[in-house]
Amino acid sequence: MIWEIKLLALILVIVCAIAAINAKDLLSAAVIFGIYSFMMCVQWLAMGAVDVAFTEAAIGAGISTALMLAAIFRTSRRTKD
Amino acid sequence: MKKTALLAVILTGALLILSMENFPSWGDVQSPASLHLSRHFIEKSYEQTLTPNLVTAVLGDYRGFDTMLETVVVFTAALACFLVIRLPRDVCTPGLFYYRHTRTGLVVRKHDACELPGENPTFERVDSDWPPHDVVVVSTCRMVIPFIQLFGLYVVAHGHYSPGGGFQGGVIFAASYVLLAVSHDLRTLVHRLNERVTHLLSAAGVLLFFGVGLFGMAMGLNFLDYGALEGVLGMSLASGHSLGILLVxxxxxxxxxxxxxxxxxxxxxxxxxxxxL
Structure with a gap:
């Protein structure tokens, strides 16, 4: 994979991680966390671990975002801190 | 408090980055893991397990117990969620309940849900806080869901030969049902896949895995030896392994x-x- 894309994905991982912690809106935090997972999936792919990348894309970016959205929908959307 | 937490995080991060010096560099052939174990798997796994995909050989054959008990973990997670969150069927949850008259589209509001209209054909239940009704979303999801499910089945079936397998395929298959619930409503999902079916499926999957293992013992081989399926349908050893992994x-x-x-x-x-939702 082209190293510029790898570097961009790596920077996006860090940016998304910080943004997900700092977001006051839990809905957007969950979505940003999904982007984080997908960028991690790109990283696994760049390292040649296709199986791990597949799992990360399906579980991390896909279903866990949906489960978090379901939980946020039933609790509160704003964080207290 | 926040300052101390930030300091602790930064210190831990610095320690981690410093200790990265001691790791073998990425793809180093001289690292301990690459010297013995990886070489053994790469050179010997096909003749030992007859599984073409190396990752599946490790997950399904060398670490069969690990995968089996991971399945038990997933089952236990669902069971724990059920035992903790599920309310008894006869508990009346207070709140507002909306019913739509199907002929006219009028919506009726009720304050208690204990007396549901049941199988009443003229009224249908409508969600009180999330009524999804957008025709574009509904029809797009209705078109996309069969393809997602087909892809999930493909991933499960080709786990023996290519990246993927039961976990990933199962997650993709579940995602299609989640999409159904989000685009229509939860009752559509429950109507298609009610609780009895999901509970039976989650237990049946674990039992199928154990059953394949026990079948090996019944044929006089080790637990989870997929070679036991060799003579069953007149198959060769490689096909027996393939069938065993597929069942698992x-x-x-x-x-x-x-x-x-x-x-x-x-x-x-x-x-x-x-x-x-």
Whole structure:
């Protein structure tokens, strides 16, 4: 994979991680966390671990975002801190 | 407090980055892991397990117990969610309940849900806080869902030869049901895949995995030896291994699909499984 894309994905991982912690809106935090997972999936792919990348894309970016959205929908959307 | 927490995080991060010096560099052939274990797997795994995909050989053959008990973990997670969150069926949850008259489209509001109109054909239940009705979303999801499910089945079935397998395929299959619930409503999902079916599926997947293992013992081989399926249908040893791994992947896929659907249903409906996201 082209190293510029790898570097961009790596920077996006860090940016998304910080943004997900700092977001006051839990809905957007969950979505940003999904982007984080997908960028991690790109990283696994760049390292040649296709199986791990597949799992990360399906579980991390896909279903866990949906489960978090379901939980946020039933609790509160704003964080207290 | 926040300052100390930040300091602790920065210190831990610095320690981690400093200790990275001692790791072998990426793809180093001289690192301990690459010297013995990886070489053994790469050179010997096909003749030992007859599985073409190296990752599947490790997950399904060398670490069969690990994968089997991971399936039990997923099953236990769903069971724990059910036991903690699920409300008894006869509990009246206070709140507002909306019913739509199907002929006229008028919506009726009720304050207690204990007396549901049941199988009344003229009234249908409408979600009180999340009424999804957008025709574009509904029809797009209706078109996309069969393809997602087909792809999930493909991933499960090809776990023996290519990246993927029961976990990933099961998650993709469950995601299609989650999409159904989000685009229509939770009752559509429960109507298609009710609780009895998901609970039976999640247990049946684990039992299928154990059953394949026990079948090996019944044929006089080791637990989880897929070679036991060799002579059953007059197959060769490689086909027997392939069939064994396929059965195991189907078991894992069933458990994962059912467990994720159970967890989603419970989380999104506060344990009532009647209305939710």
């Amino acid at each position: 992947e189907i078991g894992v896929g069933m458990t994962v699909t059912a467990a994720l659907v159970i967890i989603f249903k419970l989380l999104s409906s506060r344990g009532t499984v009647t209305e939710g």
